[in-house]
Amino acid sequence: MLRQTALTCLLTSIVALPLSVQANAEKNQAPSLKAIVGHYADIAYANYSDALQTAQTLQKAINQLTKKPNEETLKQAKQAWLQARIPYQQTEVFRFGNKIVDDWEGQVNAWPLDEGLIDYVDSERYEYELGNSGASANIIANKQIKVGSKTINATNITPELLASLNELGGSEANVATGYHAIEFLLWGQDLHGTQAGAGERKATDFMPGKQCTNQHCDRRVAYLKAASELLVNDLTDMVTQWAPKKSDNYRHELLSDSPKQGLRKMFYGMGSLALGELAGERMKVALEANSTEDEHDCFSDNTHNSHYYNAQGIYNIFFGKYQRIDGSTVTGPSVADLVKAKQPKTAQQIEKLFNTTQSSMQTLIDKAEKGMAFDQMIAANNKEGHTIIGNAIQSLVAQTEGIEKAAKVIGINNLNPDNADHAF
Amino acid sequence: MKKTPINHFRHLYKRCLLVCCILVTSPVFASLDNLIKHVDTTYTNLTTQVERLHQSSQQLCKTTSPNQQPANLTATQQAWRNAMNAWVKADLINFGLVVDENIAWRFQFWPDKKNLVKRKVEQFLQQHSDTITDQQLTNASVIVQGLSAAEYLLFDSKTSSIVNNKQRCQLLVAISSVLVQNSHYLQKHWNTQPLDVKNQHDYLTLVSNALASYLEKTYKKWSLAVLKQNPYFAESWRSQHSTVNIQQSLVAADTWYQQLIEPYLQDTKAKKAFAKSISTSFQQNITQFKQLPASLFSMLQTIKQHEKNSAKELLQKTTQQFRQLKKQITVYLPKTLDVSIGFNANDGD
Numbered sequence: 001m002l003r004q005t006a007l008t009c010l011l012t013s014i015v016a017l018p019l020s021v022q023a024n025a026e027k028n029q030a031p032s033l034k035a036i037v038g039h040y041a042d043i044a045y046a047n048y049s050d051a052l053q054t055a056q057t058l059q060k061a062i063n064q065l066t067k068k069p070n071e072e073t074l075k076q077a078k079q080a081w082l083q084a085r086i087p088y089q090q091t092e093v094f095r096f097g098n099k100i101v102d103d104w105e106g107q108v109n110a111w112p113l114d115e116g117l118i119d120y121v122d123s124e125r126y127e128y129e130l131g132n133s134g135a136s137a138n139i140i141a142n143k144q145i146k147v148g149s150k151t152i153n154a155t156n157i158t159p160e161l162l163a164s165l166n167e168l169g170g171s172e173a174n175v176a177t178g179y180h181a182i183e184f185l186l187w188g189q190d191l192h193g194t195q196a197g198a199g200e201r202k203a204t205d206f207m208p209g210k211q212c213t214n215q216h217c218d219r220r221v222a223y224l225k226a227a228s229e230l231l232v233n234d235l236t237d238m239v240t241q242w243a244p245k246k247s248d249n250y251r252h253e254l255l256s257d258s259p260k261q262g263l264r265k266m267f268y269g270m271g272s273l274a275l276g277e278l279a280g281e282r283m284k285v286a287l288e289a290n291s292t293e294d295e296h297d298c299f300s301d302n303t304h305n306s307h308y309y310n311a312q313g314i315y316n317i318f319f320g321k322y323q324r325i326d327g328s329t330v331t332g333p334s335v336a337d338l339v340k341a342k343q344p345k346t347a348q349q350i351e352k353l354f355n356t357t358q359s360s361m362q363t364l365i366d367k368a369e370k371g372m373a374f375d376q377m378i379a380a381n382n383k384e385g386h387t388i389i390g391n392a393i394q395s396l397v398a399q400t401e402g403i404e405k406a407a408k409v410i411g412i413n414n415l416n417p418d419n420a421d422h423a424f
Numbered sequence: 425m426k427k428t429p430i431n432h433f434r435h436l437y438k439r440c441l442l443v444c445c446i447l448v449t450s451p452v453f454a455s456l457d458n459l460i461k462h463v464d465t466t467y468t469n470l471t472t473q474v475e476r477l478h479q480s481s482q483q484l485c486k487t488t489s490p491n492q493q494p495a496n497l498t499a500t501q502q503a504w505r506n507a508m509n510a511w512v513k514a515d516l517i518n519f520g521l522v523v524d525e526n527i528a529w530r531f532q533f534w535p536d537k538k539n540l541v542k543r544k545v546e547q548f549l550q551q552h553s554d555t556i557t558d559q560q561l562t563n564a565s566v567i568v569q570g571l572s573a574a575e576y577l578l579f580d581s582k583t584s585s586i587v588n589n590k591q592r593c594q595l596l597v598a599i600s601s602v603l604v605q606n607s608h609y610l611q612k613h614w615n616t617q618p619l620d621v622k623n624q625h626d627y628l629t630l631v632s633n634a635l636a637s638y639l640e641k642t643y644k645k646w647s648l649a650v651l652k653q654n655p656y657f658a659e660s661w662r663s664q665h666s667t668v669n670i671q672q673s674l675v676a677a678d679t680w681y682q683q684l685i686e687p688y689l690q691d692t693k694a695k696k697a698f699a700k701s702i703s704t705s706f707q708q709n710i711t712q713f714k715q716l717p718a719s720l721f722s723m724l725q726t727i728k729q730h731e732k733n734s735a736k737e738l739l740q741k742t743t744q745q746f747r748q749l750k751k752q753i754t755v756y757l758p759k760t761l762d763v764s765i766g767f768n769a770n771d772g773d
Binding site: 112127128129130131170171172173271272274275276284288289290291293380381400401403404407408413414415416 | 526529533536537538539540543544563564565566567652653654655656657754755758759762764765766767768
């Protein structure tokens with residue numbers, strides 16, 4: 001009886017399954033894997049182009065600040081930095097999975113950093129990485145940088161010099177370039193801990209002659225200009241890598257590879273950013289340890305926005321939509337469309353998970369804008385703040401499970417695109 | 425109900441599912457039972473070791489006789505090492521209650537690149553100068569609650585000794601008491617919520633993901649210090665117990681593999697050969713770690729100061745061998761078992 005039933009089952013499956021698949025396919029037009037990966041590259045190109053454009057605006061604002069240093073030009077530069085973070089944070093979803101981005105990223109957005117490498121700090125409230133011999137090198141104050149037995153000539157502060165000082169002495173905390181180095185130069189150390197308030201650098205730190213505060217203003221100005229120039233150069237390079245109609249860039253390589261591998265990279269990027277990086281490194285560590293040292297945009301207290309736009313980046317890729325800084329929208333075939341065509345109910349469930357994340361991230365932003373910044377939320381006794389961050393973490397964990405489920409529906413079993421040895 | 429063709433199909437599908445369930449799920453009960461026993465034993469051992477640490481800490485802090493103090497400190501340091509060995513083994517159970525309620529960090533905080541353990545412990549001591557209670561500790565940062573903070577109190581050579589220091593002693597006793605509570609809690613409740621395992625595939629997905637994630641984490645613990653050549657990135661640099669931690673982790677991973685996964689690699693010649701290659705890799709790695717000098721911290725300091733090539737080569741060989749094992753477990757084993765490895769906390773930076 002058992003054998004007979006099993007045989008009938010098998011026959012039924014053979015007859016019934018193709019019929020049901022065909023019926024579903026007729027209901028929802030499933031995009032091809034190739035089209036989805038192609039649109040992924042389109043979003044990357046648009047997103048990096050926006051990041052470049054806002055970085056160029058930041059560079060102009062910094063040039064204004066260095067020409068006419070005053071509180072107003074400093075405020076304008078800070079505002080430009082905050083605007084530049086909006087598209088950039090969304091691009092972080094391209095980092096994991098695309099080795100070319102991950103290898104390039106260290107010079108652009110490395111974090112956390114030992115800021116004593118760059119400029120003066122309050123030594124009593126400065127905690128640096130254990131064993132980092134460059135943690136107090138202070139490039140701005142010193143024309144000769146001594147690390148261990150090596151001496152580096154830092155007389156002329158150029159983009160090339162700063163790039164060469166990254167990971168000085170082998171420590172990842174030695175970050176001389178990128179968004180966070182510029183953030184530190186604009187805001188200064190946040191000495192408020194888990195209390196209200198961000199860094200309070202004064203415009204006089206960039207003034208010439210006797211008006212200069214904290215010494216070496218000329219070198220501080222040179223540093224800020226070199227760092228912003230390098231940021232623009234780096235983003236220009238990344239835009240080129242994703243530009244269409246080129247035969248020698250990364251986009252061409254990605255689209256020439258199998259579409260399944262492209263999808264795998266997309267999934268790996270979404271899952272790694274959502275769980276290990278955003279929910280884990282950037283939120284859970286800071287929350288559980290009540291540690292402001294582990295806050296992402298710690299000098300400017302812009303962490304809530306950085307996290308929000310990280311999550312937005314994941315949303316963009318899953319749903320194939322990206323809103324550009326000029327307000328226009330890039331839309332096209334997506335993972336969500338494909339899952340919907342294959343399993344509409346599962347697609348609905350996953351969409352709910354993404355919406356929950358968006359809503360929990362919105363709560364984080366709303367609270368921060370009402371005066372409770374991320375570093376205040378993580379204070380040991382702030383139950384309300386803990387709940388807000390805890391909900392955001394939980395929603396990202398659930399969303400990651402949704403991403404895994406989507407991969408399964410599409411037939412992507414191995415989620416890691418780099419079988420060689422993922423040093424992501 | 426009228427027997428229309430559609431209803432007939434539905435009926436057959438239901439029977440089909442039932443049969444499939446019976447056929448597929450029966451052997452999994454035995455495996456699941458093994459898994460449950462394994463987890464029970466691991467948590468029981470953890471509880472035993474942290475209870476011993478707690479008793480030893482109480483003894484150390486009661487002692488007033490100067491003659492007894494060095495011996496009691498040594499005994500408590502040894503109890504800490506034993507508790508750490510038990511914890512690194514329990515850390516393989518990276519699913520269920522310990523994850524849902526975020527309990528792992530209450531046992532150990534790692535990595536600690538910016539010396540947060542020292543900062544948070546000293547801050548806590550400043551804020552609680554009178555008495556220290558378990559309640560105060562459980563409300564504080566996870567960093568001050570676990571074995572990492574206990575290690576700082578027991579082994580840090582640059583701060584005042586715990587011997588004869590009533591306040592530091594109180595904190596150590598409270599830490600070990602909270603560790604006992606957390607361990608008891610895990611032991612008693614980890615299985616309250618049944619595991620979501622309906623068939624063999626679910627079972628293999630669970631145990632393979634746990635092992636893959638654990639091996640990735642253990643490799644990260646090793647490579648962070650070794651590849652960066654930073655002695656302070658070694659997992660337990662204050663107690664110089666880092667190499668033993670890795671060795672114990674490999675033993676735990678090997679046991680997990682032998683008991684819970686290897687039986688599923690016996691149905692073809694190719695699978696058997698693959699199973700054997702994993703066992704060989706585990707043994708080679710365990711032997712290699714046993715042969716290393718006891719202190720990774722000292723080794724890395726020596727390399728940094730004197731560019732000692734022999735030590736460098738030894739660490740390179742160890743790392744390479746370890747990386748191969750990790751690849752077998754995280755890439756080839758899931759492929760052979762036809763399971764998918766999901767995202768985990770090791771992804772990202």
